[in-house]
Amino acid sequence: MAHHFFLPIVVAPGETVLLEGENAHHAIRVLRLRQGESITLADSNGQGYRAEIVAITEGRVAAAIKDPLDSPEPRVRVTLYQGWPKGDKMDLIIEKCTELGVDRIVVLATERSIPRPDQQTCARRRERWQQKAHAAARQSRRHRIPVVDGPLGLAEALVKLRPDTLLLVPWEEERTRDLKSILATVPADRELALLIGPEGGLSRAEVDLACRFGGLPLTLGPRILRTETAGLACLAAIMYAMGELG
Amino acid sequence: MAHHFFLPIVVAPGETVLLEGENAHHAIRVLRLRQGESITLADSNGQGYRAEIVAITEGRVAAAIKDPLDSPEPRVRVTLYQGWPKGDKMDLIIEKCTELGVDRIVVLATERSIPRPDQQTCARRRERWQQKAHAAARQSRRHRIPVVDGPLGLAEALVKLRPDTLLLVPWEEERTRDLKSILATVPADRELALLIGPEGGLSRAEVDLACRFGGLPLTLGPRILRTETAGLACLAAIMYAMGELG
Numbered sequence: 171m172a173h174h175f176f177l178p179i180v181v182a183p184g185e186t187v188l189l190e191g192e193n194a195h196h197a198i199r200v201l202r203l204r205q206g207e208s209i210t211l212a213d214s215n216g217q218g219y220r221a222e223i224v225a226i227t228e229g230r231v232a233a234a235i236k237d238p239l240d241s242p243e244p245r246v247r248v249t250l251y252q253g254w255p256k257g258d259k260m261d262l263i264i265e266k267c268t269e270l271g272v273d274r275i276v277v278l279a280t281e282r283s284i285p286r287p288d289q290q291t292c293a294r295r296r297e298r299w300q301q302k303a304h305a306a307a308r309q310s311r312r313h314r315i316p317v318v319d320g321p322l323g324l325a326e327a328l329v330k331l332r333p334d335t336l337l338l339v340p341w342e343e344e345r346t347r348d349l350k351s352i353l354a355t356v357p358a359d360r361e362l363a364l365l366i367g368p369e370g371g372l373s374r375a376e377v378d379l380a381c382r383f384g385g386l387p388l389t390l391g392p393r394i395l396r397t398e399t400a401g402l403a404c405l406a407a408i409m410y411a412m413g414e415l416g
Numbered sequence: 417m418a419h420h421f422f423l424p425i426v427v428a429p430g431e432t433v434l435l436e437g438e439n440a441h442h443a444i445r446v447l448r449l450r451q452g453e454s455i456t457l458a459d460s461n462g463q464g465y466r467a468e469i470v471a472i473t474e475g476r477v478a479a480a481i482k483d484p485l486d487s488p489e490p491r492v493r494v495t496l497y498q499g500w501p502k503g504d505k506m507d508l509i510i511e512k513c514t515e516l517g518v519d520r521i522v523v524l525a526t527e528r529s530i531p532r533p534d535q536q537t538c539a540r541r542r543e544r545w546q547q548k549a550h551a552a553a554r555q556s557r558r559h560r561i562p563v564v565d566g567p568l569g570l571a572e573a574l575v576k577l578r579p580d581t582l583l584l585v586p587w588e589e590e591r592t593r594d595l596k597s598i599l600a601t602v603p604a605d606r607e608l609a610l611l612i613g614p615e616g617g618l619s620r621a622e623v624d625l626a627c628r629f630g631g632l633p634l635t636l637g638p639r640i641l642r643t644e645t646a647g648l649a650c651l652a653a654i655m656y657a658m659g660e661l662g
Contacts, residue, residue, distance in 0.1 A: 171588075171640075240638070241638075242637070242638030242639050244639075262508075266645055269639060269640075269641050269642060269645050270639070270641070270645070270649060271639055309640070309642065310639045310640045310641065310642075311638075311639070311640050312639055342417075348661070348662030349656065349661060349662055350656065350659065350661075350662070388662060389662040390661055390662045391488070391655070391660060391661050391662040392486070392487075392488030392557075393488050393490075393515060393516070393517055393556045393557070393558060394417075394515075394555070394556045394557050395515050395516070395556065396515060396555065396556075399512050399515050399516070399648075402645075402648065402649075402652070403516060403648070403652040403655075403661065404652075406648070406649040406650075406652035406653050406656075407652050407653060407655075407656035407661055409637070409649075409653075410595065410596065410652075410653035410656055410657065411656065413596065414637060415594070415595060415596075415636055415637050415649065415653055416594030416595055416596070416634060416635040416636050416637040
């Protein structure tokens with residue numbers, strides 16, 4: 171299967187474009203692509219194209235844009251609001267949720283989040299997270315790279331929610347409402363948000379706050395899921411329910 | 417929430433049981449539990465109980481069995497047949513699929529599996545995998561620990577399939593049949609098997625072989641999932657579809 175790249179510009183069939191920087195490095199050094207090979211590209215509008223490598227020089231790859239590709243992007247747009255977990259778990263969450271079709275990821279500094287880094291560390295971390303999303307989107311041949319934002323406080327994130335967004339809040343203490351009963355009535359192009367606590371979960375005050383912004387607490391069943399599993403399990407279930415998993 | 421343990425014996429309310437070995441180590445050294453604390457236990461029949469710690473001595477914990485617990489085990493039984501992936505990915509797959517309610521995991525040495533260890537290494541690896549399943553089942557408070565088997569050859573595994581098992585085979589080259597169309601007609605207590613290739617996927621010959629054993633190739637949609645993501649995404653979707661995710 172053809173290797174995939176993201177371009178920071180808008181392109182059109184018939185044009186010849188340059189892969190530079192990290193794209194060129196990946197094509198030349200990592201994948202060792204040759205002139206004449208087919209690749210796929212997604213432009214900054216999220217439109218994908220088949221393309222052919224027409225020339226390779228030191229640090230740059232020229233590719234001729236061929237016909238457009240059907241979009242693999244899901245119609246349902248899901249933003250994951252993830253309580254910042256310990257260690258490298260955020261990397262795993264970003265990678266897996268990108269594969270599963272997440273639209274955007276916002277890392278939250280919640281009450282029970284352990285990491286409390288300074289601003290400089292946050293900026294470096296955000297850059298690494300965005301690179302993880304890029305690599306995962308390239309690997310799964312998506313046409314858009316999910317934007318990774320944060321870390322934000324919960325209130326700050328909730329204030330920015332669009333009013334028509336359906337906010338889902340998996341919570342251990344919710345016993346009755348579940349994902350299925352909610353998704354049964356949701357149209358396929360509805361904007362969804364998923365709020366997942368860090369290792370210790372969300373506090374009751376945080377769930378109350380989310381509810382004041384329209385959040386719906388729900389149960390994921392009797393088996394306790396770790397923080398890094400809850401988001402991707404919900405996302406897989408949402409994609410399945412919305413007809414986006416095949 | 418009470419900490420959870422697995423007992424290798426069958427117990428009943430009113431009895432006092434001993435936690436020994438790794439269970440006692442986990443209770444005393446890792447969790448630092450004290451006399452009077454509540455725990456939960458699952459016995460070798462998969463029946464769960466509330467219990468109370470009545471005594472702690474060097475290396476042993478005595479617990480009094482109280483009332484039985486409702487089972488968190490899903491009615492649908494899913495066996496994951498996973499092509500042995502590179503590195504430590506099998507550990508991640510075992511942990512996540514155990515949380516998501518898998519019944520059994522069989523590691524397969526398929527055509528495109530990279531690891532080719534000798535018998536001794538396989539035995540050590542199997543032991544580690546089983547420990548991973550134990551730890552994940554304890555963490556997610558399941559009442560059964562999934563058995564991890566293998567590595568087996570594909571033919572060897574398929575021959576052992578029970579004839580009434582529905583074998584699902586996610587495959588990149590399948591375009592039309594999807595999980596939803598299959599699960600629409602499956603009763604909640606049906607036995608399912610999920611066959612997932614390693615990094616390079618299943619070969620056409622392997623898919624053909626699976627089909628001769630009743631396997632149904634299906635698409636997971638246009639976004640390419642990594643081998644370690646495919647199984648857990650399917651499992652989450654199956655649990656959702658069967659009403660087991662809340």
